[in-house]
Amino acid sequence: MIRSPTPLLNTKLKELPKNTTKRDLTAEAAALEPHHRWFVTLPLFHANAQYYCFASAIRVGASVAMTASFSASRWVEQARELEVTHASLFAAPIRMILARTPGAMEPLKLEHVWYAQNLAPAHHQEFGQLTGVLPRQLYGMTETIAIVSYDRSQPPRPDRIGRPLPGRDVKLLDPVTRDEVTGEAPGMIAVAGTRGKDLFLEYLDDTVTTSRSFLTDDSGIEWLLTGDLAKSDEIGDLSFVGRVDDVVKVSGENVSLTEVEAVIAQAPGVLEAAVIAAPDPIRDFVPHAYVVARSGAKELDIDSLSTWAEQNLAPSARPREWHIIDELPRTSVGKIRRFKIGASES
Known part of the structure; x- marks a missing residue:
């Protein structure tokens, strides 16, 4: 179990600070406006629902439509019935939706779709045709609280998690030496921040794992070691490679x-x-x-x-x-x- 700051679902609109926050940036990244509606089908204990959808909706006064559980075969019709404009998913549920949706289904008219983890180019295009908009990949995890980076390409690419949001410091480290990698070599994503503020506080009753998850550099900056691998191109756009233990030597x-x-x-x-x-x-x-x-x-x-x-x-x-x-x-x-x-x- 992860112990994080107070869940945003319990925050009243009038209590939100008026200065720019990562919730503002998340809403801006999704081009979210008051007339929009998020479609939430993933569990509420996960960052995807709490921070990417609910928090940004609270910020701009948009609405959220929820289902009790995820159904790949009914996802398209539920989205249509609920008149949603925005959705956020993982790659695996997207593949399930594509496989279980009839080919003659009338496309949706969504305006924005987030997704996490890699999609193959063919699935990226196919889901874009089904929803009416090409999905845009982001990177974040429950431990990072809010979004860390997202693809800003026009049109969106299936192989990019893009560049960090303003205020998010990211570097790629060698998983063994913890040295910063250079060039296009993959490295483990490390995210700077403050525990209990823009990074999770701790793993409940697990001080050993919590300690292994953070690194303090010579400047006193604390970095979350995510365990995820990424590569950087010549302009600084990141591509997700996988978990550290998902990359093997053959x-x-x-x-x-x-x-x-x-x-x-x-x-x-x-x-x-x-x-x-x-x-x-x-x-x-x-x-x-x-x-x-x-x-x-x-x-x-x-x-x-x-x-x-x-x-x-x-x-x-x-x-x-x-x-x-x-x-x-x-x-x-x-x-x-x-x-x-x-x-x-x-």
């Missing part, structure tokens, strides 16, 4: 399991995929893929999946084993519990 080459999953999810007949790193006596680790078929699709053929991987993935990233399963284990916000897949394999 024959000496770095392979992002998150990126492999995004490619496999585009294969014909595939609803979603999870990839784990399996020990290998020669290559250190090799990818093993677990794939869920789209509803109504023909039975998946492992030979066809292998061919797809050969055509779309580098040799080191191609799964050495394929498993067709009924569903993937998930958290309450739709993230894949990859460690449970590994446990089921052993």
Whole structure:
């Protein structure tokens, strides 16, 4: 459990400060105005609902429409019925919506969609056509309280989390040495801030994990070590790579399991995929893929999946084993519990 500042859901509008805050910047980033309406389908204990949607709505006087739970097959019709203009999701629920929405469905007319974690280019375009607006990727986590960065590209790109918001200081660190990385090498995202203000206070009753999550530099600045990897391009735009433990060495080459999953999810007949790193006596680790078929699709053929991987993935990233399963284990916000897949394999 994460102990953070007082939840914004309990803050009355008249008590909000009049100076510019990160809630103002979040509302501005989403071009939010009083006549707009957020569509919230993810749990309220998560930063996505509290800080990205509710807090920005409170700031500008917009409204929020909520559902009791997330339904991929009903998401489009619920959004239409509730007359929403803005939505915020993760990549995995977006892929589920695409797979379970009839192709003849009339597109929505949303004005803004946030999403977190990587979407493949084809899914990015397809969801944009379904909602009426290309989704825009952001980066943040419950521990960072508010949004850290977002893609400002026009049109939005599927592979960018962009540059930090004003007032957000970010640097990329080597996960082992904690030295700042240079060039386009991936590094762990570190976010500067003050605990209990614009960073979480602590993990409840877990001082060891809390201590490991922060680094104080020689200037006395405290940095949250997020455990997420990103790369920076020549203009400072960041691209999300995955969790530190989602990037593995295969024959000496770095392979992002998150990126492999995004490619496999585009294969014909595939609803979603999870990839784990399996020990290998020669290559250190090799990818093993677990794939869920789209509803109504023909039975998946492992030979066809292998061919797809050969055509779309580098040799080191191609799964050495394929498993067709009924569903993937998930958290309450739709993230894949990859460690449970590994446990089921052993």
